[in-house]
Amino acid sequence: MQPIVEVKNISKRYRLGHSIQHTNSLRELLVRGFAKPWKRLRNGDERRTTNAQEAEFWALRDINFEVADGEVVGIIGRNGAGKSTLLKILSRITDPTEGEIKLRGHVSSLLEVGTGFHPELTGRENIFLNGALLGMSRVDIVARFDEIVTFSEIEKFLDTPVKHYSSGMYVRLAFAVAAHLNPDILVVDEVLAVGDLAFQKKCLGKMSEVSREGRTVLFVSHNMPTVESLCKRGIVLSQGKMVFSGTAKDAVQYYLNSVSSLRPEANRHIVELKGSPQRRSPLGELLQRIELYTEGDQPLSGGLPIGGRLQLHVHFNLEKPTSSFNVGLGFNNVLGQRVFTAHSLFEPERSHGECVGPQVFVCDIPSFTLTPGDYLVRVWLDVGNAEADLINDAIQITVYESDYYGTGKVPWNGAMVLQHRWRLDASRSASRGTYGN
């Protein structure tokens, strides 16, 4: 079976300089036209200088991928990576500079919620206008009108001009129209980031419904859990190039790694502690380095999903034989508040004799359930009962958003997540229906 979308060597060049900034008025064009002969007289090589001024910018360079029928593909990348340009080319808003795309199905694109809405028109009128702009026929719109209205939850305000709508209502109506398009290929740009949480969830549900119906979806988002839960495949763009293509999960991991590698000190899996500035070493620089691992002894670089396994291998040196030593790890949030302390004192099954020389103390946290964010770790070594070596902000751990509860809902508040369950006590509830057990 042929792929439904085939993207071959797509490149897109934007010209900066002249064409955009300077020729916005005819005068400039005329002035340049007249000035040219003079310039040419003065310096024979005028052509070259003009070209040099005319900066080029490749928003996309040699993008190649294929999408099979019914696949849901997430496109991720930082701002300016070329995601939106790619979607614009796919939705035929602009032509590529090079390359070719084959589309074997009708495309609807949703690059912005509510494009073409007119504030003076009522909700009902805007449904028709927006639907038509997005490519629906009048008959289609009439057929789905009730569904759209129900989905948008604005029944009561259907005949009110949308300029009187709250922004939430506006977005709901706009998404509702778009969600009821019926294309073979749906191209969606970061539109789920709007609206309240309940509606976002509803949109997400609608999106996965669309994908279950066997529609092909190309989806741009900054919301990694959404990409992971919605998409099977992922493509990572960086500075106009496609740097990764694979499963959505791997793509997200790749993206997070590449993002954090932008900060050279943060999130490396081996951190040498020599010469740390924030150090207090009464008994000498005994702490050597920390290595980070996650599930399956995989080196941890980049970040950790909520609830991921975190293993810290603390390498240090003992100058004299002793059995009385402890290592502490203090996890501070970016505000400098201590959110968790791990300490070898708390290990109940500790049994070892006297040690001397290089040691590796492993701290294993099976489920690191702090909320997403950056954490700076203070590490210290006590020998006897005295502080021997201490380093503030020795390493940084990034926790990224993930579907911890398995509901597609990202924990968004508080300092930590805890496993918890809810049930309705059937014996004491005054409900006739059944809910859970």
Place this chain on the structure above:
Amino acid sequence: MRDAFELTIKPRSGWQPINVAEISHHWELLGFLVWRDVKIRYRQTLLGGLWAIMQPLLAMLIFTVVFNRFAGVHSDGAPYPLFAYAGLAPWFFFTNSVSQSSNSLVSHQHLVSKIYFPRIFIPLGAMGAFLIDLFLSLTLCAGLMLHYHWPFTRNLLLLPLFILGCVLTAGGAGLILSAINVNFRDVKYAVPFLIQMGLFVTPVIYPARYIPARWQSLLGLNPMAGMVMGFRHAFLGSPASWTTMTISLAASAILFVAGLFIFRRMELRFADII
């Protein structure tokens, strides 16, 4: 099973064919765009739809007093107010359409840069509401003729031809100017001036016979000259030069086709530079 549909997206440059299939597929959308304009145009106005006929009517009164009574400009047979009105109705359709559609792409930037549909609908759709105005003001023209007891003739059957000519002229000009406006915002300043000057080189205030015979065929090159002449010929049975009118009709058709192709060519870069 899905029909065997395949679309190839690749770089285009230069002149493009007019995609008739696509335009006819999206035909309904043009209707929606016109409907939207009609709906919102007179919202929050006191006189509402009356504005459609106020413009030519008030202009007629002023022209009659100033040009006919004071300056001694005479019509070519019909009472001067009728003569002026029959010329002003198509003229206002033309000027309103051109100024609206030349600005249409720039004022609908989000439609250009966020969704895809045949973009010629934007400048063409901007004319639609004025076409409805034109019909309203023509109805009033018929009323004025009854008032002045001026007879209708068989010439009225020619009216659709001249309305078509007006639409082609305004459409062609609108397509070209709106496309240029994307790149050069000078258009915004040039259009009102050109429209003002247009009033003088088009026989709206004065009859075409004021122009020397040897200039008559040159006059036809201004498509609106032939159309204004045609409207008067159709409504009032005024004498008209078929040479001038034929040249004008041909010019309007050429202008429209040229507009389509120029627009198609410039359209390729709209989303990048708007």
